[in-house]
Amino acid sequence: MLLALLALWLAPAGALAADADAGTSDAGTGVLTRPPALKRQVEAPYPPEALQQQLSGTVVLQVDISDTGTVTDVQVLEPAGHGFDEAAVAAVRQFEFEPAEVDGVPAPVRINYAYQFVWREAPPAEAPSDGGVAQAPVNFSGQALERGTRRPLEGADVALPALGLSAVTDAEGRFSLRGVPPGTHEVVVVLTGYQRFETKETVAEGQETRATYYVRKRIFSPFETVVRSERERKEVTRTTLQVAEVQRVPGTQGDTLKVVQNLPGVARPAFNGGDIIIRGTGPQQSGVYLDGVRIPLLYHFGGLNSVYNSDLLESLDYLPGNFPAAYGNAIGGVIDVKSRAPRDDRFGGTASVSLIEANAVLELPVSKDVSVAVAGRRSYVDAVLGLAPEEVTDGFRVAPRYYDAQARVEWRVSSRHTVDFLTLTSDDQLGLVSERPDDDDPAASGEFKLRTGFTQLRLRHRYRGDKLRLDTIGMYGWGIVLVNPPGPGGIDLRYREGTLRTTAEYPLSDAVTLAGGLDISAQRARLSSESSTTPSREGQPELPDAVQTRTRVESKRALQYYPATWVEARLKPVPQLLLVPGLRSESYVYSDQEDPRRVLSPRLAARYTLSEQWALKGGAGLYHVFPTRGEPTRELGNPELLAERSLQTSLGAEWKPSQEWFVSAEGFYNRLSQLVVGSSRTVERGGQPVPERLNNDGRGNVYGAELLVRRALTDRLFGWLAYTVSRSERVDRPGAASRLFDNDQTHVLTLVGSYKLPGGWEVGARFRYASGNPTTPVVGSVRDDVADIYVPFFGATNSERLPAFHQLDVRVDKTWVYERWSLNLFLDLTNAYNRAAFEGVTYSYNYSQREYFRGLPILPVLGVKGSF
Structure with missing residues (x-):
């Protein structure tokens, strides 16, 4: 499964994520030995209409990636309106990927890619001291796992909307945030194909808060996802x-x-x-x-x-x-x-x-x-x-x-x-x-x-x-x-x-x-x-x-x-x-x-x-x-x-x-x-x-x-x-x-x-x-x-x-x-x-x-x- 989430630090900021299409293809489905990896990304500007109204949105796209890693086609599956659709399509068309491999051979794939725009308050600017950049310590960290299977969720967006802070989970589902002020804050975890997860966490002065979030899949399945692809044919019927x-x-x-x-x-x-x-x-x-x-x-x-x-x-x-x-x-x-x-x-x-x-x-x-x-x-x-x-x-x-x-x-x-x-x-x-x-x-x-x-x-x-x-x-x-x-x-x-x-x-x-x-x-x-x-x-x-x-x-x-x-x-x-x-x-x-x-x-x-x-x-x-x-x-x-x-x-x-x-x-x-x-x-x-x-x-x-x-x-x-x-x-x-x-x-x-x-x-x-x-x-x-x-x-x-x-x-x-x-x-x-x-x-x-x-x-x- 390909999951990529980009933090867009504009004022306000946006984020996007990609999710490989679950399931199998026809009789020629092969075994995915390497998923496509995002090599070059292009940030989409936040649409002025949505920015003015302080709106968030998610555009679900169907993206075709060739066996060389180029994007050959982008179609909108679930529009969000307010200018989000056009901005997401224009940005994803410019993406470049490391090609996927099926049975060890580069192969074209089709993925579902969810481009998420999350409106946030802009974080206040901190004045540097002694000519350097202030770097607050990590005081809020954790891990995002799939509910029911404990599978790590890579590319999930963990955000504190009221503070304008967010992080993207790594391959083990882990995230960390610096300089979160003391108090109780709303936490939102967003990932394509999963239900929106919301909770509240309390951060104490001088302590690091650690959390584990179990995010439920919209349609639960205990099996691993398989990217659709065509295996090299070696026989007439398989x-x-x-x-x-x-x-x-x-x-x-x-x-x-x-x-x-x-x-x-x-x-x-x-x-x-x-x-x-x-x-x-x-x-x-x-x-x-x-x-x-x-x-x-x-x-x-x-x-x-x-x-x-x-x-x-x-x-x-x-x-x-x-x-x-x-x-x-x-x-x-x-x-x-x-x-x-x-x-x-x-x-x-x-x-x-x-x-x-x-x-x-x-x-x-x-x-x-x-x-x-x-x-x-x-x-x-x-x-x-x-x-x-x-x-x-x-x-x-x-x-x-x-x-x-x-x-x-x-x-x-x-x-x-x-x-x-x-x-x-x-x-x-x-x-x-x-x-x-x-x-x-x-x-x-x-x-x-x-x-x-x-x-x-x-x-x-x-x-x-x-x-x-x-x-x-x-x-x-x-x-x-x-x-x-x-x-x-x-x-x-x-x-x-x-x-x-x-x-x-x-x-x-x-x-x-x-x-x-x-x-x-x-x-x-x-x-x-x-x-x-x-x-x-x-x-x-x-x-x-x-x-x-x-x-x-x-x-x-x-x-x-x-x-x-x-x-x-x-x-x-x-x-x-x-x-x-x-x-x-x-x-x-x-x-x-x-x-x-x-x-x-x-x-x-x-x-x-x-x-x-x-x-x-x-x-x-x-x-x-x-x-x-x-x-x-x-x-x-x-x-x-x-x-x-x-x-x-x-x-x-x-x-x-x-x-x-x-x-x-x-x-x-x-x-x-x-x-x-x-x-x-x-x-x-x-x-x-x-x-x-x-x-x-x-x-x-x-x-x-x-x-x-x-x-x-x-x-x-x-x-x-x-x-x-x-x-x-x-x-x-x-x-x-x-x-x-x-x-x-x-x-x-x-x-x-x-x-x-x-x-x-x-x-x-x-x-x-x-x-x-x-x-x-x-x-x-x-x-x-x-x-x-x-x-x-x-x-x-x-x-x-x-x-x-x-x-x-x-x-x-x-x-x-x-x-x-x-x-x-x-x-x-x-x-x-x-x-x-x-x-x-x-x-x-x-x-x-x-x-x-x-x-x-x-x-x-x-x-x-x-x-x-």
């Missing part, structure tokens, strides 16, 4: 979400990462769960990153909450396709979550409690150059259900619980070097215990356990030179996946992994920037499992467990190694055109393979700016994703599998009629090949015939269009409309009929809006509509006398659809702002009109009757959050 914009989206319980599922190109997952389904591809075919390094999963059980605390996030980049060469091993889309540095100005934190979990965050500066943040969250659904009487649970105990924790230390070694250490951990456990045996179905008795967890240790170094930028992250981690059902079957997977990722950028000129990097990851795993010999793949309905043969794997040890390098150029042959050609080389080495796999992925993105409001964009590229989980094992899959491949193309346009509004429309076509599908063939391996189980015979087509209409966050309002129409088809083997992808959804519509009301109230709503998922119908059954069950016959794959999904979510917040902290009480109402979704089809024991399986009904979540 949607950037700032934490301040999305922490109160209805239906997300304040979790920033859950908002991803409301963006164009993302299908609704079953049961509103945690799967990320981007542009007609499977969850495992997209990449989820934290600061450029993958994390194993994004959400806790069922998508309840993300595994990284939202209060420690800075932003989130969503790239649905044609992403740059810096990302690989994905044929869907990319989600890159950006963590933020701990506070370096004050001790602070948050604590929250809801009906399902408790959460806490603490941040503090250890020294001038070192700051620390820690966070932890734990659910207590298991504890609540454990108190329920047996007659309520009918002999069943469901004990789900999850927790996560993060700790980060940042050391600002110098203006060019920054080192930070981040550790994060997540653990989910779900237990289902039947405490009463079932004589008719012994398998119903017993215990079911599911556990997933991981821990990562990350060390990062960033170097920002005059031109060269280096960013290096090393990661070491471990994790577990444990599935222990009653009876036969189960999975026990334990692994250790490491990643080294380094990125370099260097501008050769204004028209050419080169970038490249090294991306190496490895995983060593130990697997024990008992599963179906022919497990169901995407598009294959599940057969009853009793008729399947099983394969047992005991302590299988495997090594996966993924080395990759990439390079790209950002070319501007003319100012309106940006070309980004890139090339990524990836290799895959697995312990059961006979030969390593290597692929090349060329990519090209282009963007042409027609005007300040219109731009065209397009891209094409080749993308690959390697086999995952048990697919390349000799016992469960095929170690000779190739990488799945996608040829992605897209073309679209963007319209930005104002700073607040952004519209993007884009069509896309992705051709998928070498998809991993099930196989019943036998192949020769090592001179012996073995079942192939899996091969790369699958192919597919995904095509559609996306629309995003977005109203960026202002003081009171934000929201967006996201609409996707698409079709995702698959062919499982040569000669087979085309079918729909399991998660194909023809139409997906999301409407999100939130508005801040007076008195600390905020209301928001989210409406979602999605076509029902395809399903494969059962057309008959036959009794298996050996297994004593009925075995179904299935119709054409995915030839039916479930009924469409639609749901309204509502959120109401009330915030109380105290001097040193704030309290937020919220009610998040999911499925407000209680329309349970149709999530699947369930059949009777002999498949003669069927009915829809329904999701959750109305779900109110009440919570409270304190911040300081």
Whole structure:
């Protein structure tokens, strides 16, 4: 935030202040790494009309500052009349600034600048003695802080109007005045975007009066302000979400990462769960990153909450396709979550409690150059259900619980070097215990356990030179996946992994920037499992467990190694055109393979700016994703599998009629090949015939269009409309009929809006509509006398659809702002009109009757959050 306040010692005197426009811009918003700084100021003469009438006034201006620091345009947003408007505009047009930087690069910005004229009595002249200038001692000083957050207010005007004295607060919010006469005086604190603060202070003879003033923001927000700006484009489509914009989206319980599922190109997952389904591809075919390094999963059980605390996030980049060469091993889309540095100005934190979990965050500066943040969250659904009487649970105990924790230390070694250490951990456990045996179905008795967890240790170094930028992250981690059902079957997977990722950028000129990097990851795993010999793949309905043969794997040890390098150029042959050609080389080495796999992925993105409001964009590229989980094992899959491949193309346009509004429309076509599908063939391996189980015979087509209409966050309002129409088809083997992808959804519509009301109230709503998922119908059954069950016959794959999904979510917040902290009480109402979704089809024991399986009904979540 840019805040500049000039004391004008005329008779009477005036003052002015500038305030960077709060909020975020469109999908191209970057991270402000340096705000614009006032380098040359011009004082405006006090208008004669206002001087004669002893008037004060404030003129709010919209100021455009170029990437060289010059003022290119000034518009009056809130006039004051009496000659104030003309005087302020004329003065600000002559200002010069040190340019702002976005992602370390000079960039144009638009700020709101409030020029304040304060009429004061002229101070009496003091006669110098002994030929010198009389200098009274400082006897009135203090600090101006934002009420509720204790954030220092820079550039605030602290005035004693009756005496004609004033001071401007510094970067720490401090001020001082000399020679204030003894007595009680009125004190006024004025700053753009904040309520006028008035009080009285008593100054005693021979003593210094010290005061702290907590000034309330007109529209309170606990988040830091972001200056609007356009980040350098490196990809065709990117949607950037700032934490301040999305922490109160209805239906997300304040979790920033859950908002991803409301963006164009993302299908609704079953049961509103945690799967990320981007542009007609499977969850495992997209990449989820934290600061450029993958994390194993994004959400806790069922998508309840993300595994990284939202209060420690800075932003989130969503790239649905044609992403740059810096990302690989994905044929869907990319989600890159950006963590933020701990506070370096004050001790602070948050604590929250809801009906399902408790959460806490603490941040503090250890020294001038070192700051620390820690966070932890734990659910207590298991504890609540454990108190329920047996007659309520009918002999069943469901004990789900999850927790996560993060700790980060940042050391600002110098203006060019920054080192930070981040550790994060997540653990989910779900237990289902039947405490009463079932004589008719012994398998119903017993215990079911599911556990997933991981821990990562990350060390990062960033170097920002005059031109060269280096960013290096090393990661070491471990994790577990444990599935222990009653009876036969189960999975026990334990692994250790490491990643080294380094990125370099260097501008050769204004028209050419080169970038490249090294991306190496490895995983060593130990697997024990008992599963179906022919497990169901995407598009294959599940057969009853009793008729399947099983394969047992005991302590299988495997090594996966993924080395990759990439390079790209950002070319501007003319100012309106940006070309980004890139090339990524990836290799895959697995312990059961006979030969390593290597692929090349060329990519090209282009963007042409027609005007300040219109731009065209397009891209094409080749993308690959390697086999995952048990697919390349000799016992469960095929170690000779190739990488799945996608040829992605897209073309679209963007319209930005104002700073607040952004519209993007884009069509896309992705051709998928070498998809991993099930196989019943036998192949020769090592001179012996073995079942192939899996091969790369699958192919597919995904095509559609996306629309995003977005109203960026202002003081009171934000929201967006996201609409996707698409079709995702698959062919499982040569000669087979085309079918729909399991998660194909023809139409997906999301409407999100939130508005801040007076008195600390905020209301928001989210409406979602999605076509029902395809399903494969059962057309008959036959009794298996050996297994004593009925075995179904299935119709054409995915030839039916479930009924469409639609749901309204509502959120109401009330915030109380105290001097040193704030309290937020919220009610998040999911499925407000209680329309349970149709999530699947369930059949009777002999498949003669069927009915829809329904999701959750109305779900109110009440919570409270304190911040300081």
